[in-house]
Amino acid sequence: MxxxxxxxxxxxxxxxxxxxxxxxxxxxxxxxxxxxxxxxxxxxxxxxxxxxxxxxxxxxxxxxxxxxxxxxxxxxxxxxxxxxxxxxxxxxxxxxxxxxxxxxxxxxxxxxxxxxxxxxxxxxxxxxxxxxxxxxxxxxxxxxxxxxxxxxxxxxxxxxxxxxxxxxxxxxxxxxxxxxxxxxxxxxxxxxxxxxxxxxxxxxxxxxxxxxxxxxxxxxxxxxxxxxxxxxxxxxxxxxxxxxxxIHEPMPGWIEGVNGPTGLMIGAARGVIRSMHCNPDFASxxxxxxxxxxxxxxxxxxxxxxxxxxxxxxxxxxxxxxxxISSKALMSWGESIETGRKFFYETPLSFALWYPGGSIKRNYYHHLFCVIFFHYLPAYFIDFWLLLFGQKPFLVNVQRKISTGLKLLQYYTTKDWxxxxxxxxELSNTLNATDQELFDTSVSQVNWETYISNYIRGMRTYILGESDATLPYAKIVLRRLYILDWVSKILLFTLTFWFLWTHLDGFVEKSDAFIRASLYSIYSEHNSTVHT
Structure with missing residues (x-):
């Protein structure tokens, strides 16, 4: 051409x-x-x-x-x-x-x-x-x-x-x-x-x-x-x-559908995605x-x-x-996710299952460990309580779908092209000033932080149907989830510490007895061999 x-x-x-x-x-x-x-x-x-x-x-x-x-x-x-x-x-x-x-x-x-x-x-x-x-x-x-x-x-x-x-x-x-x-x-x-x-x-x-x-x-x-x-x-x-x-037209932040990054943002904002396999240094x-x-x-x-x-x-x-867009003009995956996290806290969702958190993992096995302990175990725990109260469990199925989606996306977030x-x-360079403004393709003046902020607001408004009027209530929900998240962490730490403390003496005694018995067995076998 x-x-x-x-x-x-x-x-x-x-x-x-x-x-x-x-x-x-x-x-x-x-x-x-x-x-x-x-x-x-x-x-x-x-x-x-x-x-x-x-x-x-x-x-x-x-x-x-x-x-x-x-x-x-x-x-x-x-x-x-x-x-x-x-x-x-x-x-x-x-x-x-x-x-x-x-x-x-x-x-x-x-x-x-x-x-x-x-x-x-x-x-x-x-x-x-x-x-x-x-x-x-x-x-x-x-x-x-x-x-x-x-x-x-x-x-x-x-x-x-x-x-x-x-x-x-x-x-x-x-x-x-x-x-x-x-x-x-x-x-x-x-x-x-x-x-x-x-x-x-x-x-x-x-x-x-x-x-x-x-x-x-x-x-x-x-x-x-x-x-x-x-x-x-x-x-x-x-x-x-x-x-x-x-980014600008027809309105900043307009989005439709939950494919790709949009689905990830919704899952993270609802607190159900806590880990993602990704190289944070690669361009998004x-x-x-x-x-x-x-x-x-x-x-x-x-x-x-x-x-x-x-x-x-x-x-x-x-x-x-x-x-x-040239990779030099883009934010990295790590920068994008950290920026998104900041705006999640400023414009939270009215409905979330847990406090938004988690992080991206370079190592696949680290990610897999976090998926088991922070995706599936909480899902099974919550579904168990739903069953006890006669409600239909759903969170395990949600996590299965999320895991499938993450597996499909990690191919793109762990490679660099x-x-x-x-x-x-060149398309823009061949145009007069009027057309360069009307059909703008450049990103040299883009403020990516503002873009991500508008993206998250657009996700709330156009996909999830949450207007800015819901923000005060959403922030109350976020504070409650923050407290619940910390109470859960403290409780888990306390229970773990209590279990180790109460069972440590018995564990040490059993370990000591086992070691002594093993050494005695080896010593006896050695002596019998020498005498023979």
Whole structure:
């Protein structure tokens, strides 16, 4: 992708001008990143012609009804206050990435093929604990269906595919280029379609070949699949790292879902996560969602501009852009967790099972010891008392889920990667001052402490539904848990000391008798041998 060098500022947004009059298709629009993308396009590129959202029927709710629910999300509140009619530019097409032809009927296919100029393919299964079949069907076969639809689009200028920086975990350095897939994606699609679950489960470890999970594997396959279309379609693959809460837009701290660091923060704030296996010196490879979305919009702009030249020269090439922040500009895992701990105490949760505490562990066996003694033993103790009082036990099951999640995440918190991001940095450098402000991707002025504070407040508000009005009560709860935590520690120490004190004399006497008996036995055996 050749980057433009004209950065003269006319006070006009070149990006908004490019998207003006354009028709856009977005898959995965109901997800975390999808919502931020839709909101940003409607707010900053409001002269676009239309946005088509591929939305499936869910739990009996039709896509048209889901659209009404969609725009009730708080993320759109400021936008709709200023421009309530902007939603008329959003059109829903009933479809499903898992269905043949994306679940589209013939009329919708013709409409999209005739009108769409830019595609953002965000739909993906992002869970780390899924078996191979759902991952391949969603992330690989689903991508193939999007590519096949894009082939029919007569006016297509850019297809922006969302991958991940962790698609090649075996590589310590991830450059902004294509990498060979572990296997042929078409072979894997056919294998998944023909093999039973038992056979797939047996062969999965061999297929992964060192990759940590089926998510990373499926993303590697989908990238290879896209590269096979390089002569047919103007595609750019974007690879965000760990996407976290918004830093500025549409509101500081906005977050949705409990994947990755967000789930860890909730568990720690509730007092049920006391230990985590992590190297505190490694960079926390996160990127705020609004920075990643701005990068995606810029990639669509740059790829669309470049595709005209590609068509003229009858050449096309898949481009890659790692949407990552340089490790030097990031906080380490240790710094992030300690900063988060400070703000947990300032903005605690109204409901917690124990006082927030614990720490990260470099050594796996140290972590395992703490999991047994500070996760499972208290869980069994509390569940035992719940049973005695006729209540349903739940904490052991919670800890099992937490342990599974920690095992999946520790792969990423105990390794260090070098994500090259020259193209991502250049995206901003090619823009005029207006666009650099509107579609900001830089983090040079970021105050990470403020960001984490807003992140935690956003977690309380947007995920757990706790407003700032609950803070006085939450602080009372925190003080009570603090006292209970110390009383428990003192009680445990006292009981341990009492047990050792009361049993020490007996233990010493028994040990002394045992040693004397052993020495006497050895001495007697030695004497009998000598006499013999």
């Amino acid at each position: 050749e980057l433009m060098n004209n950065v003269a500022d006319s006070g006009v947004s070149e990006i908004a001008n490019y998207y003006a009059g354009k028709t856009i298709l977005i898959t995965g629009a109901t997800g975390f990143m999808g919502k931020v993308l839709v909101e940003k396009l409607l707010r900053s590129c409001s002269d676009l012609s239309a946005i088509y959202l591929l939305i499936r029927t869910k739990k009996g709710v039709e896509p048209t009804v889901r659209k009404e629910q969609y725009f009730k999300c708080v993320i759109f509140s400021k936008l709709l206050e200023k421009n309530p009619d902007i939603v008329n530019k959003v059109r829903v097409v009933k479809g499903d990435v898992l269905e043949p032809d994306l679940g589209l009927d013939a009329n919708d296919i013709n409409t999209l093929a005739s009108n769409v100029e830019i595609v953002f393919h965000c739909a993906a299964n992002v869970r780390f604990d899924q078996p191979l079949r759902p991952m391949v069907n969603m992330n690989v076969l689903g991508t193939l269906k999007v590519l096949q639809l894009a082939e029919k689009m007569s006016n297509l200028q850019a297809l922006v595919h969302v991958s991940t920086s962790y698609c090649q975990c075996n590589e310590s350095v991830l450059e902004e280029r294509a990498y060979p897939a572990p296997q042929n994606p078409f072979d894997i699609i056919e294998m998944v379609a023909t093999m039973d679950d038992a056979g797939l489960a047996e062969i999965t470890p061999k297929l992964l070949n060192g990759l940590p999970n089926t998510y990373a594997y499926s993303k590697a396959l989908s990238e290879d699949l896209i590269c096979r279309y390089h002569k047919k379609l103007p595609v750019i693959v974007t690879r965000p790292s760990i996407v976290t809460a918004a 490879t996160v990127i705020p969602v609004d920075k990643a979305i701005n990068g995606m919009i810029l990639c669509g702009y740059q790829r669309g501009k470049a595709s005209a030249e590609s068509k003229a020269s009858k050449q096309n090439q898949v481009e890659f852009c790692n949407l990552c 070098d994500f090259r991001n020259e193209k991502f940095q």
